[in-house]
Amino acid sequence: MNWTLMWDALPRLAAGVPVTVQLVLFAELAGVALATGMALMRLSGNPVADWIARSYVFVFRGTPLLVQIFLIYYGLGQFGGVRESVLWPVLREPYWCAILAMTLNTAAYGSEIIRGAIQAVPHGQIEAARACGMGRFLLFRRIIVPIAVRQALPAYGNEVILMIKASSLASTITLLEVTGIARRIIAQTFAVFEIFIVAGAIYLVLNFALAWAVRATERRLTPYARARV
Amino acid sequence: MLDLLSFGPQGWGWQILGGAGMTVAVAVSAFALGVVLGSLGAAAKLGENLLLRGVAEVYTTVVRGVPELLVIYLLFFGGNGMVGAVARVFGHDGYVELNAFSIGVMAVGLISGSYSTEVIRGAVQSVPHGQIEAARACGMGRWLILRRILVPQTLRYALPGLGNVWQLTLKDTSLVSVTALAEVMRVAHLGAGSTRQPFMFYTAAAVIYLVLTTVSTAAFDRAERHTMRGVRRA
Incomplete structure (x- = not known):
C-alpha cells in the first residue's frame, strides 16, 4: 500500500467532486419536475397521457443509462438538423449531454416513486378537503403535496444515491x-x-x-x- | 441505411446478435455468481461469527455505495494481480491472465452479489421461526432443515427481489463494454464508429436491452406465480 x-x-x-455534485444536482432538479409531470399524466385518467407516460417509463427503465448517454452524446450529432439547430451549442457539450441523459433517466424512476406517493394519500383526507369546499389546486397544494412529499422522501433519497453513483458514467464521454x-x-x-x-x-x-x-x-x-x- | 443492421455481407446483424448473446452470457454468469456470493454474504450476516459478519457488512456497504464503473475499473486493471496473489497463496508461481469475459463476470457478479446479499438475508429472516423450531422438534439436522424448510421458502420470498437484482445486473453488463468485451454495447460502439451512424446503432442496442428486460420480467412473473402456487391468497 x-x-x-x-x-x-x-x-x-x-x-x-464539484463536477459530480453539479451533475447530480442539475439532473435531480430537472428530473423531479419531469417526474412530477409524468406521475400526474399517469394519474390524469386521460388514456393518451397515460400511455405516453407509461411508454416513457418503460423505455428509460428498460435500457441502461450508458445507452441513453451515448444516444444523446454521439447519436443526436449524426443529424444535420440537430447540428444546425439552436440547441447544438448545448448538445455539443458532454457536460449538458450527461445532465440531459441523467435527467431523463432519473425522471423515469422518480415518476413511479411520486405516483406511488400520491396514490398513498388516504382517500378520506381528500374527501374531507372536498367537504371543506377546497378546489382542485388548493387541495393539491395543501393536502396531497405535503402528505406525498413525506411519503416519497425515503425512496427519493435512494434514487439520488443511485444518481450519485450513475454520475460516474459521465466519465465515458470525457467528463x-x-x-x-x-x-x-x-x-x-x-x-x-x-x-x-x-x-x-x-x-x-x-x-x-x-x-x-x-x-x-x-x-x-x-x-x-x-x-x- | 437500415441494411447496415441486416444480416447480409454489409450488415452488422450477426455481430449485434452475437453481442446480444454475449450480454446474456455475462448477465447470466454474473447473476449466478451474485446469488452464490449473496447466499454466502447472507449466511455471514446472519451467523454468529463477528469477523465474517464484519466482512460481509463492509462488502455490501462498499460495493453498494461506490459507482459500478469504479468496481469494474478495479477488476479490469487490478483483477489479474488479485487472482495472481490468490494463486501464489496456493503455491502457483507465474503470471495468471484472465480474459475479458471472466473479468466482466467477476466485476458484475461482485456488484450483483452485494444486492443479492440483502435480498437473501431479508428472505431468510421472513421464514417464520416457529417452522424451524418445529423442524428441530421433529429431529431434523441442520442440513435437512436447510434443504427442506429454509431453502424452499427463502426462494419464494427472495424471488421478487432477485428479479430486481437481475434487471440491475443485465443493465450493468453494458458497463463491461469499457473493457472491450464484445457485448452488445461494445459492438454498437464499434459499428457506430466505423459507419458514422451512431444513432442507429445505439438505438439497436437500446431495443435489444428493452427486449431482454421485457422477456425477463415476464419470465420472473411466471416463476413467481409458480412458487406462490401453494400459498393461499387473502
Whole structure:
C-alpha cells in the first residue's frame, strides 16, 4: 500500500467532486419536475397521457443509462438538423449531454416513486378537503403535496444515491468527474487499489452525507410520528 | 441505411446478435455468481461469527455505495494481480491472465452479489421461526432443515427481489463494454464508429436491452406465480 500516493491523489480526486455534485444536482432538479409531470399524466385518467407516460417509463427503465448517454452524446450529432439547430451549442457539450441523459433517466424512476406517493394519500383526507369546499389546486397544494412529499422522501433519497453513483458514467464521454480522474490516475500510476480506495471513500462520504441529510429532513418533517417523551 | 443492421455481407446483424448473446452470457454468469456470493454474504450476516459478519457488512456497504464503473475499473486493471496473489497463496508461481469475459463476470457478479446479499438475508429472516423450531422438534439436522424448510421458502420470498437484482445486473453488463468485451454495447460502439451512424446503432442496442428486460420480467412473473402456487391468497 502506497500511502504517499494515496495522500497525493486525494486533492486531485476531490477536485472532481464539484463536477459530480453539479451533475447530480442539475439532473435531480430537472428530473423531479419531469417526474412530477409524468406521475400526474399517469394519474390524469386521460388514456393518451397515460400511455405516453407509461411508454416513457418503460423505455428509460428498460435500457441502461450508458445507452441513453451515448444516444444523446454521439447519436443526436449524426443529424444535420440537430447540428444546425439552436440547441447544438448545448448538445455539443458532454457536460449538458450527461445532465440531459441523467435527467431523463432519473425522471423515469422518480415518476413511479411520486405516483406511488400520491396514490398513498388516504382517500378520506381528500374527501374531507372536498367537504371543506377546497378546489382542485388548493387541495393539491395543501393536502396531497405535503402528505406525498413525506411519503416519497425515503425512496427519493435512494434514487439520488443511485444518481450519485450513475454520475460516474459521465466519465465515458470525457467528463472529468471523480471516476474520470480516478481512471486517469490509474492509467498513469497503475496503483489500482490505492486509487480505488480513495475514490471509493469519496463516493461513500457523499452517499453517507446524503443519506444522513435525508434522514434528518424526514425527522424534521414528521414530528408527529416521534414517540412523545 | 437500415441494411447496415441486416444480416447480409454489409450488415452488422450477426455481430449485434452475437453481442446480444454475449450480454446474456455475462448477465447470466454474473447473476449466478451474485446469488452464490449473496447466499454466502447472507449466511455471514446472519451467523454468529463477528469477523465474517464484519466482512460481509463492509462488502455490501462498499460495493453498494461506490459507482459500478469504479468496481469494474478495479477488476479490469487490478483483477489479474488479485487472482495472481490468490494463486501464489496456493503455491502457483507465474503470471495468471484472465480474459475479458471472466473479468466482466467477476466485476458484475461482485456488484450483483452485494444486492443479492440483502435480498437473501431479508428472505431468510421472513421464514417464520416457529417452522424451524418445529423442524428441530421433529429431529431434523441442520442440513435437512436447510434443504427442506429454509431453502424452499427463502426462494419464494427472495424471488421478487432477485428479479430486481437481475434487471440491475443485465443493465450493468453494458458497463463491461469499457473493457472491450464484445457485448452488445461494445459492438454498437464499434459499428457506430466505423459507419458514422451512431444513432442507429445505439438505438439497436437500446431495443435489444428493452427486449431482454421485457422477456425477463415476464419470465420472473411466471416463476413467481409458480412458487406462490401453494400459498393461499387473502
